[in-house]
Amino acid sequence: MTHVNVLDPGASPLDYYGYExxxxxxxxxxxxxxxxxxxNYTGSLVGQIETxxxxxxxxxxxxxxxxxxxDGLLTRLLGLVLRSRLPAWFQQVAELEARATEISTFHTHLVHGLLQAPxxxxxxxxxxxxxxIDDRTAVRLARQRILExxxxxVLWAIVGEAALRQEIGGSEVMCDQLARLLVHEANPLVNIQVxxxxxxxxxxLQGPFDLFRFGGDPAIVYTEGYGQGHPTANPDTVRDCSLRYDHLQAAALSIKESAALIRRTMEERYEEK
Known part of the structure; x- marks a missing residue:
């Protein structure tokens, strides 16, 4: 008789998905x-997901x-499954992203996860x-579904010029990433400034931060260190970072000028390599 693994649907969202x-x-x-x-998948893969x-x-x-x-049950469960696979310290951030009505991000040397190409x-x-690495990448990219x-x-993203020029993964990867940023050029809900x-x-200059705003709840500021995140709803911190963000937007290129710089960087720095 074939042994069938006994699943505990309460063990984790992934176990619950497999059980269902x-x-x-x-x-x-x-x-x-x-x-x-x-x-059009192997029976072995079905078994691995079930267990x-x-x-x-x-x-x-x-x-x-x-x-x-x-009736779409597994597709609905997928978001919960993938979110649960994020590092424990980051899961709260994914929840904030999923609930926010407006997200404002500032990063100097890296494109924000919500805008990253695979x-x-x-x-x-x-x-x-x-x-x-494949599973961790899939989990990160799954966060981007909030934009769909x-x-x-509404997403506002200020990206430092260094993020456009820091060659991560090689020229082809960077060309792909900059092209991904340009996909949002005509989308009024995704606004990218350099x-x-x-x-x-x-x-x-004190470092990257994110601002999350909600329909009826206080805004939250999120900063990050190595292996740990720091969300806070402290009104003074929120006020200070909101003011900083206003000044950063004023110092950044316009959305149109930013798209032009991204396109120029892609063409001059990466496409010919």
Whole structure:
């Protein structure tokens, strides 16, 4: 008799996903191999996801929902699953991103995670180690789905010129990343400004920060160190960082000028390499 792993759906969101996948598959009278054939995946992969040994993807979830008639259950669970795989100290930030009506970010040497292209994200996450790099990259990119919601937040992102010129992952990866920034050029909900080297002394010299604003709750400022995050709703801190952000926006290039600089940097620095 084949041994079937007993799943505890309360152990984690990934275990719950696997439990529901198995429950619906068995209710449909399909083996793992048969379901895999229907959705164009291997039965082995189905088994790994059912036993919480492998992260599901958006495509897998959508195909399985359609095949098993689950009314989108697995696709809805996927966001919870991926968010739970973030480092514990960062999970609160992902929650803030998901709830915010407006997000304002300032980063000098790195493109913000909500705007990262896949290969750029993979290069950043692999800077110290390659362990589970594909899964960690998928988890980071999953945060970007908040920009595709029916009512997405307004995103303002100030990016230091250094982030455009710091070659992460090679010229092809950087070209891809800068092209990703330009995709948002005509989107009024995603506004990207470049803080040029020529700005000199500016209000963000103490370091990067994010501002989250909500419909009815106090705004929150988030700063980050190595392996730890620092969110605060302290009114004085929020007021200070809001003022700093206003000054940074004034010092940054306009949205149109920023797009022109991004395009010029891509063409002159990366495309010919």
């Amino acid at each position: 996948l198995r429950r619906y598959r068995e209710a449909a009278g399909l083996t793992q191999k048969q379901l895999g054939a229907v959705i 919480a040994r492998k992260l599901p993807t958006q495509e897998f979830s959508e195909r399985t929902d359609a095949a098993l008639g689950t 290969r750029y994200a993979k290069a950043v996450l692999g800077a110290m180690h390659q362990t589970d 919601k029916e009512r997405p937040p 803080l040029p080297f020529a700005a000199g002394v500016h209000a963000g």
